[in-house]
Amino acid sequence: MNTDQQVTLTPDSLPVQHDHEAKLTPLEILNNAVEDGASMEIVERLMTLHERWEANQGRKAFDNAIADAKEKIPPIIKNRTVDFSSNKGRTHYKFEDLAGIERTITPILSQFGLSYRFKTNDANGSVSVTCVLSHREGHSEETTLTAGHDKSGNKNSIQAIGSTITYLQRYTLKAALGLSASADDDAEKSELTAEDAQTIGDAHLQNLRRELADLGGDEAGFCEYLKVDRLEDLPAGRFGDACTALTIKRGQMSSKENLGEAA
Numbered sequence: 001m002n003t004d005q006q007v008t009l010t011p012d013s014l015p016v017q018h019d020h021e022a023k024l025t026p027l028e029i030l031n032n033a034v035e036d037g038a039s040m041e042i043v044e045r046l047m048t049l050h051e052r053w054e055a056n057q058g059r060k061a062f063d064n065a066i067a068d069a070k071e072k073i074p075p076i077i078k079n080r081t082v083d084f085s086s087n088k089g090r091t092h093y094k095f096e097d098l099a100g101i102e103r104t105i106t107p108i109l110s111q112f113g114l115s116y117r118f119k120t121n122d123a124n125g126s127v128s129v130t131c132v133l134s135h136r137e138g139h140s141e142e143t144t145l146t147a148g149h150d151k152s153g154n155k156n157s158i159q160a161i162g163s164t165i166t167y168l169q170r171y172t173l174k175a176a177l178g179l180s181a182s183a184d185d186d187a188e189k190s191e192l193t194a195e196d197a198q199t200i201g202d203a204h205l206q207n208l209r210r211e212l213a214d215l216g217g218d219e220a221g222f223c224e225y226l227k228v229d230r231l232e233d234l235p236a237g238r239f240g241d242a243c244t245a246l247t248i249k250r251g252q253m254s255s256k257e258n259l260g261e262a263a
Contacts, residue, residue, distance in 0.1 A: 025053070058139035065112040065135050066177070072108050076101055076179065095237070098170050105177065113137070116176065118169050125149060126207065127164045131172035143176040145243045146211070148203025152236075171240040175247050198236045205232060208239075211246045 078094040109115065113136035121128045126148050134140035150163035200208075208231060212222055219231060226242060228234050234242060 055139070058135065058137045061113075061137040062135040062139035062141070065114050069105075069108050069112045069114060070178070072111075073105055073177070073179075076104055076174075096170070098166055098173075101170060101173060105173075116173060118172070120165055122161060125203065127161060127168065129165055129168035129172050131169070131176045133176045141176065143172045143247060145172050145175070145247060147207055147239070147243070148201070151203075152198075152201070167240070171243055175244045199232060200234050200236050200239050204236075204239050205234075208234075208242055208246070211243075215246065215249055217246075217249070 076096045077100060078096045079100045080097045081094050114133065115136075116131055116133045119130040119132060121130075126146050128144055128146040130142050130144040132140055132142050145168045147164050147168055149157070149160040150167065151160045152163075155163060209219065212219060222242075222245075223229065223231055225245065226234060226238070
């Protein structure tokens with residue numbers, strides 16, 4: 001044997017085995033594959049694996065952040081009062097405005113890397129508002145509600161759209177965060193009777209019926225859930241509650257469909 005080519009192995013010359021090497025991330029596996037000259041097919045598969053892994057990690061981080069934030073979010077205080085009379089009688093209830101909700105939740109959401117924004121669309125006399133709730137690691141979820149232009153009072157056409165947008169921003173934000181509907185009763189029953197509560201208008205009524213039909217729901221059962229004899233009797237202040245209930249129902253149906261596909 002040529003002693004010039006002889007290699008002596010010592011403990012110091014052996015490769016060091018790190019504990020983390022047994023738990024390589026998909027990105028590390030991908031980088032190693034590229035360095036080793038892996039084929040394009042293998043690289044593409046590893047890239048897909050890496051994207052799925054990142055999406056899953058982002059969803060977990062989002063869920064954890066929501067859980068942590070909800071532990072610290074206090075009850076939302078109703079800081080505004082509506083009190084007026086019309087040909088339908090007296091309307092009197094309290095509610096929390098968007099600014100009040102934001103003052104309460106924004107610092108807490110920011111603490112856990114969460115933020116939100118709104119997307120709007122106006123078409124055929126109806127406004128759709130989507131609340132996009134996002135986490136700093138990339139995962140986001142959307143909650144959408146639709147309602148007709150709020151033509152109550154003496155609002156002009158622009159004010160009617162703006163009023164509906166603000167209204168839906170409140171409810172989509174609360175629905176996205178899963179805030180309790182029981183703490184969200186705009187029409188306080190202790191102060192309202194069936195005679196002095198202003199009911200929802202035709203536009204809101206048709207919107208609820210359309211959404212209910214899309215979900216294959218039963219109007220009689222929905223009325224029983226809302227504790228009203230007819231959908232037409234729903235107080236205007238509880239329209240948001242009805243929309244939230246339908247949004248939750250749609251989410252439940254979507255979850256079941258996803259589980260069915262996974263099976």
